[in-house]
Amino acid sequence: MTETTDETRRSIGARRNPASADAIREAAEAVLLEAGYAGFSIEAVARRARAGKPTIYRWWPSKAALLIDVYQRQKRVDNPDTGNLEDDLAQFLQSLFQHWRETPAGSIFRSVIAEAQTDEAAATALTEYAHNRRAHTGRMVARAIERGEVRADVEPTVVADLVASYAWVHLLTGRITEDEATTRVAIRAIVHGILAAPTG
Amino acid sequence: MTETTDETRRSIGARRNPASADAIREAAEAVLLEAGYAGFSIEAVARRARAGKPTIYRWWPSKAALLIDVYQRQKRVDNPDTGNLEDDLAQFLQSLFQHWRETPAGSIFRSVIAEAQTDEAAATALTEYAHNRRAHTGRMVARAIERGEVRADVEPTVVADLVASYAWVHLLTGRITEDEATTRVAIRAIVHGILAAPTG
Amino acid sequence: MTETTDETRRSIGARRNPASADAIREAAEAVLLEAGYAGFSIEAVARRARAGKPTIYRWWPSKAALLIDVYQRQKRVDNPDTGNLEDDLAQFLQSLFQHWRETPAGSIFRSVIAEAQTDEAAATALTEYAHNRRAHTGRMVARAIERGEVRADVEPTVVADLVASYAWVHLLTGRITEDEATTRVAIRAIVHGILAAPTG
Amino acid sequence: MTETTDETRRSIGARRNPASADAIREAAEAVLLEAGYAGFSIEAVARRARAGKPTIYRWWPSKAALLIDVYQRQKRVDNPDTGNLEDDLAQFLQSLFQHWRETPAGSIFRSVIAEAQTDEAAATALTEYAHNRRAHTGRMVARAIERGEVRADVEPTVVADLVASYAWVHLLTGRITEDEATTRVAIRAIVHGILAAPTG
DNA sequence: TATTAAGCGAGACGGTACGTCTCGTCTTAGA
DNA sequence: TCTAAGACGAGACGTACCGTCTCGCTTAATA
Numbered sequence: 042m043t044e045t046t047d048e049t050r051r052s053i054g055a056r057r058n059p060a061s062a063d064a065i066r067e068a069a070e071a072v073l074l075e076a077g078y079a080g081f082s083i084e085a086v087a088r089r090a091r092a093g094k095p096t097i098y099r100w101w102p103s104k105a106a107l108l109i110d111v112y113q114r115q116k117r118v119d120n121p122d123t124g125n126l127e128d129d130l131a132q133f134l135q136s137l138f139q140h141w142r143e144t145p146a147g148s149i150f151r152s153v154i155a156e157a158q159t160d161e162a163a164a165t166a167l168t169e170y171a172h173n174r175r176a177h178t179g180r181m182v183a184r185a186i187e188r189g190e191v192r193a194d195v196e197p198t199v200v201a202d203l204v205a206s207y208a209w210v211h212l213l214t215g216r217i218t219e220d221e222a223t224t225r226v227a228i229r230a231i232v233h234g235i236l237a238a239p240t241g
Numbered sequence: 242m243t244e245t246t247d248e249t250r251r252s253i254g255a256r257r258n259p260a261s262a263d264a265i266r267e268a269a270e271a272v273l274l275e276a277g278y279a280g281f282s283i284e285a286v287a288r289r290a291r292a293g294k295p296t297i298y299r300w301w302p303s304k305a306a307l308l309i310d311v312y313q314r315q316k317r318v319d320n321p322d323t324g325n326l327e328d329d330l331a332q333f334l335q336s337l338f339q340h341w342r343e344t345p346a347g348s349i350f351r352s353v354i355a356e357a358q359t360d361e362a363a364a365t366a367l368t369e370y371a372h373n374r375r376a377h378t379g380r381m382v383a384r385a386i387e388r389g390e391v392r393a394d395v396e397p398t399v400v401a402d403l404v405a406s407y408a409w410v411h412l413l414t415g416r417i418t419e420d421e422a423t424t425r426v427a428i429r430a431i432v433h434g435i436l437a438a439p440t441g
Numbered sequence: 442m443t444e445t446t447d448e449t450r451r452s453i454g455a456r457r458n459p460a461s462a463d464a465i466r467e468a469a470e471a472v473l474l475e476a477g478y479a480g481f482s483i484e485a486v487a488r489r490a491r492a493g494k495p496t497i498y499r500w501w502p503s504k505a506a507l508l509i510d511v512y513q514r515q516k517r518v519d520n521p522d523t524g525n526l527e528d529d530l531a532q533f534l535q536s537l538f539q540h541w542r543e544t545p546a547g548s549i550f551r552s553v554i555a556e557a558q559t560d561e562a563a564a565t566a567l568t569e570y571a572h573n574r575r576a577h578t579g580r581m582v583a584r585a586i587e588r589g590e591v592r593a594d595v596e597p598t599v600v601a602d603l604v605a606s607y608a609w610v611h612l613l614t615g616r617i618t619e620d621e622a623t624t625r626v627a628i629r630a631i632v633h634g635i636l637a638a639p640t641g
Numbered sequence: 642m643t644e645t646t647d648e649t650r651r652s653i654g655a656r657r658n659p660a661s662a663d664a665i666r667e668a669a670e671a672v673l674l675e676a677g678y679a680g681f682s683i684e685a686v687a688r689r690a691r692a693g694k695p696t697i698y699r700w701w702p703s704k705a706a707l708l709i710d711v712y713q714r715q716k717r718v719d720n721p722d723t724g725n726l727e728d729d730l731a732q733f734l735q736s737l738f739q740h741w742r743e744t745p746a747g748s749i750f751r752s753v754i755a756e757a758q759t760d761e762a763a764a765t766a767l768t769e770y771a772h773n774r775r776a777h778t779g780r781m782v783a784r785a786i787e788r789g790e791v792r793a794d795v796e797p798t799v800v801a802d803l804v805a806s807y808a809w810v811h812l813l814t815g816r817i818t819e820d821e822a823t824t825r826v827a828i829r830a831i832v833h834g835i836l837a838a839p840t841g
Numbered sequence: 842t843a844t845t846a847a848g849c850g851a852g853a854c855g856g857t858a859c860g861t862c863t864c865g866t867c868t869t870a871g872a
Numbered sequence: 873t874c875t876a877a878g879a880c881g882a883g884a885c886g887t888a889c890c891g892t893c894t895c896g897c898t899t900a901a902t903a
Contacts, residue, residue, distance in 0.1 A: 049849095049850080050849070050850080051848090051849055051850080051897075051898050051899080052847075052848040052849040052850090052897075052898050052899060052900095053848075053849085053898080053899060053900080054846090054847075054848070054898075054899040054900035054901075055845090055846050055847035055848065055899080055900065055901070056847075056848070056899095056900080056901095057848070058848065058849070061848085061849070061850095077359075078358050078359055079359040079360075082888085082889060082890085083889075083890075083891085084888080084889055084890085085889090087850095087851095091850080092849085092850070092851095093849065093850045093851055093852080094851090094852085094890095094891080094892090095848095095849090095850090095851095095891090095892080095893085095894095096848075096849060096850075098891065098892080099848080099849095103891095104890095151358045152358065154354075154355075154358070154413060155354075155355040155358035155359065157413070157414075158278055158351045158352065158354070158355040158413065159277070159278055159279040159355065160279075164414075164415060167414060168414050168415060171410075171414055182435075189437055190436065190437060191435050191436060191437055192435060192436070192437045193437075195430070195435045196426060199426050199427050199430060200430060200435060202407065202410075202427065203403060203406075203407055203427055203430060203431070205410070206403075206406040206407045206409065206410035206411075207402065207403055207406045209406065209409075209410050209413075210371075210402075210405070210406035210409050210410065211406075213354060213357070213358065213409075214357075214364075214367060214368050214371055215364060215368060226396060226399050227399050227402065227403055230395070230399060230400060230403060230431055230434075231403070231430055231431055231434070231435065232434055232435060232436060233434040233436060234430075234431070234432055234433040234434025234435075234436075235382075235391050235392060235395045235400060235431065235432060235434075236390065236391060236392070236432060236433060236434075237389055237390060237391055237392045237393075249881085250880075250881080251866075251867050251868080251879090251880060251881080252866075252867045252868060252869095252878080252879040252880040252881090253867080253868055253869075253879075253880085254867075254868035254869035254870080254877085254878075254879070255868075255869065255870085255876085255877045255878035255879060256868090256869075256877095256878080256879070257879070258879065258880070261879085261880070261881090282857085282858055282859085283858080283859075283860085284857080284858055284859080285858090287881095291881075292880085292881070293880065293881045293882055293883080294859090294860080294861090294881095294882090294883090295860090295861075295862080295863095295879095295880085295881090295882095296879075296880060296881070298860065298861080299879075299880095303860095304859095458874070458875070461874090461875070461876090477759070478758050478759055479759040479760070482862090482863060482864085483863080483864075483865080484862085484863055484864080485863090487876095487877095491876075492875085492876070492877095493875065493876045493877055493878080494864095494865080494866090494876095494877090494878085495865090495866080495867080495868095495875090495876090495877090496874085496875065496876070498865065498866080499874085499875095503865095504864095551758050552758065554754075554755075554758070554813060555754075555755040555758035555759065557813070557814075558678055558751045558752065558754070558755040558813065559677070559678055559679040559755065560679075564814075564815060567814060568814050568815060571810075571814055582835075589837055590836065590837060591835050591836060591837055592835060592836070592837045593837075595830070595835045596826060599826050599827050599830060600830060600835060602807065602810075602827065603803060603806075603807055603827055603830060603831070605810070606803075606806040606807045606809070606810035606811075607802065607803055607806045607807075609806065609809075609810050609813075610771075610802075610805070610806035610809050610810065611806075613754060613757070613758065613809075614757075614764075614767060614768050614771055615764060615768060626796060626799050627799050627802065627803055630795070630799060630800060630803060630831055630834075631803070631830055631831055631834070631835065632834055632835060632836060633834040633836060634830075634831070634832055634833040634834025634835075634836075635782075635791050635792060635795045635800060635831065635832060635834075636790065636791060636792070636832060636833060636834075637789055637790060637791055637792045637793075649854095649855085650854070650855080651853090651854060651855080651892075651893050651894075652852080652853040652854040652855090652892075652893045652894060652895090653853075653854085653893080653894055653895075654851085654852075654853075654893075654894035654895030654896080655850085655851045655852035655853060655894075655895060655896090656851095656852080656853070656894090656895075657853070658853065658854070661853085661854070661855090682883090682884055682885085683884080683885075683886085684883080684884055684885080685884090687855095691855075692854085692855070692856095693854070693855040693856055693857090694855095694856090694885090694886080694887090695853095695854090695855090695856090695886090695887075695888085695889095696853075696854060696855070698886065698887080699853075699854095703886095704885095842903100843902100843903085844901100844902080844903075845900100845901085845902075845903090846899105846900090846901085846902095847898105847899095847900095847901105848897100848898085848899090848900105849896100849897075849898075849899100850895100850896095850897085851894105851895085851896095851897105852893105852894095852895095853892105853893085853894090853895100854891105854892080854893070854894100855890105855891105855892095855893105856889100856890080856891095857888105857889090857890080858887100858888090858889090858890100859886105859887080859888075859889100860885105860886105860887100861884100861885080861886100862883105862884085862885070863882105863883095863884090863885100864881105864882080864883085864884100865880105865881100865882100866879105866880080866881090867878105867879085867880075868877105868878095868879085868880100869876105869877090869878095869879105870875100870876095870877095871874105871875080871876090872873105872874085872875075872876105
């Protein structure tokens with residue numbers, strides 16, 4: 042949030058002014074953080090960024106595009122690598138919840154999901170993003186397979202899908218404050234299963 | 242969608258006219274189905290229902306309230322009871338996806354979730370609804386515990402949470418067309434776990 | 442303003458309840474006085490009178506009708522009879538201005554005139570009322586003719602028209618606070634004329 | 642009513658589009674003429690002008706402001722100068738009545754007066770307008786004083802007030818169809834007075 | 842060095858929807 | 873059969889944003 046306090050931004054010739062682009066992205070993030078998705082409008086962003094609306098529309102074709110751009114700027118949560126899948130996933134989930142609680146990322150991501158229910162482009166972007174994230178998160182499972190911890194026939198992305206879905210829905214229903222004990226119970230179900238008699 | 246084609250609806254005295262309420266609910270459902278959440282406005286519903294806007298606002302304080310009311314009217318998917326939890330959950334998930342695909346319910350539910358990201362009341366309603374559904378879905382797990390299929394220390398609602406989250410996120414990301422084989426893989430992970438060496 | 446504080450008024454059988462009618466008239470007057478013509482609505486009157494809207498519409502077909510009824514209840518200003526026309530007219534004008542200043546009559550009459558620009562019935566009622574008042578006011582002139590003070594060929598209602606018009610327009614443009622000296626100048630013009638050389 | 646049939650009006654940059662302003666004024670005039678003050682709403686004007694409501698509200702803060710603006714555009718009636726005050730005033734009155742009968746001006750002016758009974762801004766504007774018109778009409782009297790026809794101690798604006806009031810009230814009570822003979826009787830009273838014995 | 846081209850802020854434009862207000866009508870329950 | 877009550881369809885109110893447009897400016901690249 043490197044508050045670029047240029048008194049007035051002008052054109053810098055026949056090319057995009059990065060200062061304007063940054064100011065707009067930062068304003069978008071700030072608006073989203075302060076007023077939430079409900080208060081997130083192009084007008085509000087333009088006002089805050091001291092930018093003209095056409096400048097925004099020139100570079101981001103829709104509210105969704107700006108939203109996604111802002112989301113892409115957010116830091117991602119890294120995959121832990123403890124040598125134990127349950128610990129990896131539990132730690133990942135806790136880090137994700139913490140990230141969503143303590144940065145604008147959570148608020149922004151909720152907005153992206155909401156926007157995707159209305160806007161086709163946002164839906165596509167979200168689908169692609171989710172796909173990539175599943176692949177990324179799936180690497181924790183792949184490592185567990187490699188070290189023989191997890192069965193070889195397990196599809197890493199399916200496990201990642203389960204974990205991510207759990208996280209998303211908690212975000213969407215205001216349940217990202219849960220402690221490690223609670224989330225670990227869910228993770229353990231996925232990793233160990235829930236059957237009384239172990240499966241061969 | 243029992244198109245109540247009353248030529249003109251009038252007041253029936255100093256109390257709510259159920260014909261109007263029904264017409265509004267049906268119009269809301271129809272608008273949602275035809276124009277989607279993006280086209281869902283109180284004005285559009287009033288227009289379609291041939292009702293005055295104040296009549297809508299008199300009984301539903303917000304768009305969210307109407308949305309939730311419409312959603313509540315939707316048929317719920319029943320829990321199967323095959324005697325085998327994996328089969329129960331797989332069948333439940335397939336029925337749910339089919340229900341979301343073939344009735345307005347899916348479209349409406351997506352809208353409720355989106356609205357909940359903006360509207361406090363919708364968020365509360367959604368939270369409560371989700372809580373109830375977890376309890377309901379959890380009964381499948383509880384039955385499995387009772388018959389000794391599942392460990393007694395498993396919390397049924399946590400399992401329900403995992404299954405429901407998987408379903409919700411598939412709905413939100415346009416992946417409810419998946420076949421039984423795919424969903425069953427996810428269910429199997431939850432039920433049997435994914436470890437190479439079974440847990441004692 | 443004999444505040445009829447009936448806790449609840451009910452039907453008194455198959456005929457008009459005068460208490461309701463009075464309460465409505467009084468409420469109308471009070472609303473007009475407190476909120477002015479701008480705040481004068483059937484809803485506001487019904488609310489204040491604790492009466493049902495249909496009860497009002499049953500007896501007064503329109504806002505205009507109620508307005509006129511309320512105006513008709515107002516005390517009229519009497520014609521003075523000093524034996525001198527200029528004094529009579531000057532005194533009449535001052536009494537009228539005072540009446541309009543110190544009672545709701547002024548506010549109500551302004552409303553009737555405004556309403557008559559929109560409502561046909563109010564226009565008719567106002568026309569008739571104005572006609573009667575000209576006849577009444579004209580009697581001062583008629584008396585002056587009888588006693589030889591004024592030429593016999595003078596039409597009393599024309600003089601009354603001039604005086605009344607002057608009064609109305611002062612009411613409509615917020616100039617009813619003028620002192621006797623000012624109004625007398627206008628009266629003198631009508632009575633004595635303004636020519637330098639007297640007319641034979 | 643120079644029907645500016647621009648197919649579509651657009652913004653012409655960060656400044657007022659006179660074409661829109663004109664279209665709105667013309668639409669307002671047309672609505673007023675066709676539907677009267679009762680049918681005069683911002684919505685109706687916007688519809689007719691093919692303008693957005695906010696465009697109207699941007700430039701005219703209220704219905705009253707638009708009404709007054711439209712009224713200001715109307716042609717004024719000129720003062721005649723025949724060398725004889727009675728003829729001047731009689732002719733002025735007839736011209737005014739004719740103007741009010743044959744152009745939208747009469748209808749608009751009635752509306753302004755009605756609006757002024759509700760709206761503070763309209764009241765102020767009307768007061769100021771009336772003041773100016775009295776000064777203007779008073780010049781006929783001033784000229785008569787200059788040429789010795791009228792006494793020097795006569796206040797021209799008082800006479801103008803009498804004449805204008807007579808005209809206004811006739812407009813407000815639907816009596817602007819009167820012929821010259823009738824209006825001349827009133828004018829003669831003001832000019833010559835009505836006393837039997839001439840005043841010294 | 843002068844011209845051109847495009848980005849910039851600003852803000853007006855025609856629209857749509859918001860949530861509220863009042864209109865005049867209707868029906869009911871109770872006296 | 874009249875009363876209070878209040879719901880009803882209708883539609884205007886004044887406001888917020890939408891996405892588009894045109895302006896006057898500024899600067900960099902081109903001629």
